[in-house]
Amino acid sequence: MSxxxxxxxxxxxxxxxxxxxxxxxxxxxxxxxxxxxxxxxWSGMKEADHLAxxxxxxxxxxxxxxxxxxxxxxxxxxxxxxxxxxLPADASGRARAITWxxxxxxxxxxxxxELATARLLEGDRPWAAQRMPLVLDRVRERLGQLSRRLGxxxxxxxxxxxxxxxxxxxxxRLRIPGLLDEYPKLAAYVARGEARPAYQRAFAAQLAVNxxxxx
Amino acid sequence: MSxxxxxxxxxxxxxxxxxxxxxxxxxxxxxxxxxxxxxxxWSGMKEADHLAxxxxxxxxxxxxxxxxxxxxxxxxxxxxxxxxxxLPADASGRARAITWxxxxxxxxxxxxxELATARLLEGDRPWAAQRMPLVLDRVRERLGQLSRRLGxxxxxxxxxxxxxxxxxxxxxRLRIPGLLDEYPKLAAYVARGEARPAYQRAFAAQLAVNxxxxx
Numbered sequence: 001m002s003x004x005x006x007x008x009x010x011x012x013x014x015x016x017x018x019x020x021x022x023x024x025x026x027x028x029x030x031x032x033x034x035x036x037x038x039x040x041x042w043s044g045m046k047e048a049d050h051l052a053x054x055x056x057x058x059x060x061x062x063x064x065x066x067x068x069x070x071x072x073x074x075x076x077x078x079x080x081x082x083x084x085x086x087l088p089a090d091a092s093g094r095a096r097a098i099t100w101x102x103x104x105x106x107x108x109x110x111x112x113x114e115l116a117t118a119r120l121l122e123g124d125r126p127w128a129a130q131r132m133p134l135v136l137d138r139v140r141e142r143l144g145q146l147s148r149r150l151g152x153x154x155x156x157x158x159x160x161x162x163x164x165x166x167x168x169x170x171x172x173r174l175r176i177p178g179l180l181d182e183y184p185k186l187a188a189y190v191a192r193g194e195a196r197p198a199y200q201r202a203f204a205a206q207l208a209v210n211x212x213x214x215x
Numbered sequence: 216m217s218x219x220x221x222x223x224x225x226x227x228x229x230x231x232x233x234x235x236x237x238x239x240x241x242x243x244x245x246x247x248x249x250x251x252x253x254x255x256x257w258s259g260m261k262e263a264d265h266l267a268x269x270x271x272x273x274x275x276x277x278x279x280x281x282x283x284x285x286x287x288x289x290x291x292x293x294x295x296x297x298x299x300x301x302l303p304a305d306a307s308g309r310a311r312a313i314t315w316x317x318x319x320x321x322x323x324x325x326x327x328x329e330l331a332t333a334r335l336l337e338g339d340r341p342w343a344a345q346r347m348p349l350v351l352d353r354v355r356e357r358l359g360q361l362s363r364r365l366g367x368x369x370x371x372x373x374x375x376x377x378x379x380x381x382x383x384x385x386x387x388r389l390r391i392p393g394l395l396d397e398y399p400k401l402a403a404y405v406a407r408g409e410a411r412p413a414y415q416r417a418f419a420a421q422l423a424v425n426x427x428x429x430x
Contacts, residue, residue, distance in 0.1 A: 055364035056322050056357065067307045073321055074314035092282045099289035106288055106320040107271050113325055114332075122349065127342030134337065142271065149270035 001065040002036060003028065005075075006050070007209060008059055009039035015210030016176075017203045020072045021060040023169045025205055027076045027162065029198035031083035039209065073105050073166065080162040087162055100156045100163025108146060109170045111138040115177060139179060147183045154192060168193030216280040217251060218243065220290075221265070222424065223274055224254035230425030231391075232418045235287045236275040238384045240420055242291045242377065244413035246298035254424065288320050288381065295377040302377055315371045315378025323361060324385045326353040330392060354394060362398045369407060383408030 005028075007021035021037070028035050044050055046057045053061040054070040062069040062078070069075050077098065080086035087094045118135045122128055146167075150156060155164045171190050174180040180187045193199055220243075222236035236252070243250050255265055260272045268276040269285040277284040277293070284290050292313065295301035302309045333350045337343055361382075365371060370379045386405050389395040395402045408414055 051360075056318070056360050058322075067310060069310055069314050071314045071317040071321065073317035074310065077313060077317075078310050095282060095284055095289065095293050098292060099284050099286045102286040102288035102292075102320065103271070105317065106286065106324070107273075109321070110325045110328055114329060117329075117353075122346075125342075125346070127340075127346060131337075131340070131342060138332075145266075145271050 003033060004036045004038055004063045006038050006040050006053070006059045006061045007206065009041050009044075009209070011206070011210045013210075015207045017206055018173055019059065019206065022202055022206050023072050023166065024060045024062065024075050024079070025202035026165055026169070026199050027079045027086060029201045030085045030165065030196075031079050032085070033079065033083060037205075037209075073101055076162055076166065077101065086165065088158065093158060096157050097161035097163040100161070101166045104163065104166035104170045108142050108167065109173075111135070111142055112170060112173050115139050116173065119177065136179070139174070140182070143174075143179065143183050143186060147185045150185055150189055152185070154189075160196070164189075164193060168199075218248060219251045219253055219278045221253050221255050221268070221274045221276045222421065224256050224259075224424070226421065226425045228425075230422045232421055233388055234274065234421065237417055237421050238287050238381065239275045239277065239290050239294075240417035241380055241384070241414050242294045242301060244416045245300045245380065245411075246294050247300070248294065248298060252420075252424075288316055291377055291381060292316065301380065303373065308373060311372045312376035312378040315376070316381045319378065319381035319385045323357050323382065324388075326350070326357055327385060327388050330354050331388065334392065351394070354389070355397070358389075358394065358398050358401060362400045365400055365404055367400070369404075375411070379404075379408060383414075 005021060005024050008019055011019040013019060025035075040050055040059055045054075045059065050061075051057055053063070053068055056070070058070070060070075060072060060075065062075040069078060076086075080097075087097050115135050118128065118132060122131075155161065156167060157163065168190050171180060171186060172194075175190075180190060194203075220236060220239050223234055226234040228234060240250075255274055259265055260269075260274065265276075266272055268278070268283055271285070273285070275285075275287060275290065277290040284293060291301075295312075302312050330350050333343065333347060337346075370376065371382060372378065383405050386395060386401060387409075390405075395405060409418075
């Protein structure tokens with residue numbers, strides 16, 4: 001059955017690969033799956049047709065025959081369960097890889113999204129400068145813990161998995177605010193993720209839709 | 216194999232059931248599983264023994280023989296996959312229920328956690344009053360979308376699932392700030408969740424550990 005995902009017709013990041021369709025593209029590339037893309041405009045995401053697919057009016061969505069999914073985590077897990085390359089074969093390793101997916105999305109990403117909100121949506125507010133150190137400290141607490149757990153390993157738990165795919169994708173959001181370089185082990189981890197051929201193909205595919213902006 | 220989870224020896228919410236062990240207890244009760252609980256102190260969560268189980272120094276963790284998991288979402292999914300009662304039998308329904316788990320944790324909960332942070336950690340800061348309306352608006356945007364998707368249905372997608380368990384658990388955090396009553400359909404949805412015998416048992420079990428505080 002053919003797979004269709006949705007993506008921004010023009011990503012707010014100008015092609016840096018931070019929009020969440022890149023995570024799904026990466027998973028599909030790791031799994032060797034061909035997919036189609038339907039582009040959606042910023043205003044189109046809030047219209048009834050798209051809301052029928054995604055109740056929160058976001059991208060990506062995933063359509064495969066009659067099945068419609070939203071939420072990047074759920075889509076990546078669905079792909080990982082159906083194809084080799086993203087989850088270990090043994091049940092315990094599989095459960096631990098899925099744990100890292102949830103850790104990326106529910107423990108590491110929330111303070112990073114708070115940082116993005118503080119910069120992009122509240123950057124011109126009177127409290128912005130005074131509040132920023134608190135926001136940064138919350139991100140750093142998580143990064144320190146993650147870096148200590150990763151240690152000198154290549155990946156979070158044995159071979160590369162959907163957990164690493166998600167964690168690397170979340171950490172990539174820290175490159176622009178400059179936090180990643182404070183944690184050399186995490187910076188090297190992200191670089192290992194970016195070096196994977198499947199990531200390269202996913203990044204190029206999203207870039208082809210978006211013109212890059214200067215940093 | 217016996218199951219052991221961790222929980223606060225004294226929950227910061229004083230027994231209102233908002234600590235994340237309640238979510239895991241609820242899942243285990245829905246699945247009819249017996250479990251043991253090891254209580255951990257606030258300072259004990261940051262010590263090496265506990266960090267070996269949970270790299271971010273939180274509760275709950277889940278131990279079952281050699282398997283150690285952390286992250287509430289991953290633990291609930293692990294339970295749901297192994298026992299009846301929390302996921303539909305058909306593959307598509309199962310994928311959609313898992314989608315709602317991720318939606319609860321990665322789309323609905325982050326702005327709710329931001330609200331908790333604004334109230335509890337930044338409530339005495341000079342910007343607290345001026346910033347609060349922005350934080351509340353972000354929560355309300357998600358609640359409006361969720362309420363429209365739920366409509367007059369009892370549960371998010373057919374029968375009760377792990378997706379509902381997680382969404383109800385996330386929405387329960389809104390009772391103290393009073394936002395839930397603005398959305399009668401969501402308030403009724405949460406009440407349906409709380410009325411389930413498995414939830415009642417989970418709530419009573421966590422309450423037995425904690426003395427209730429006055430609101």
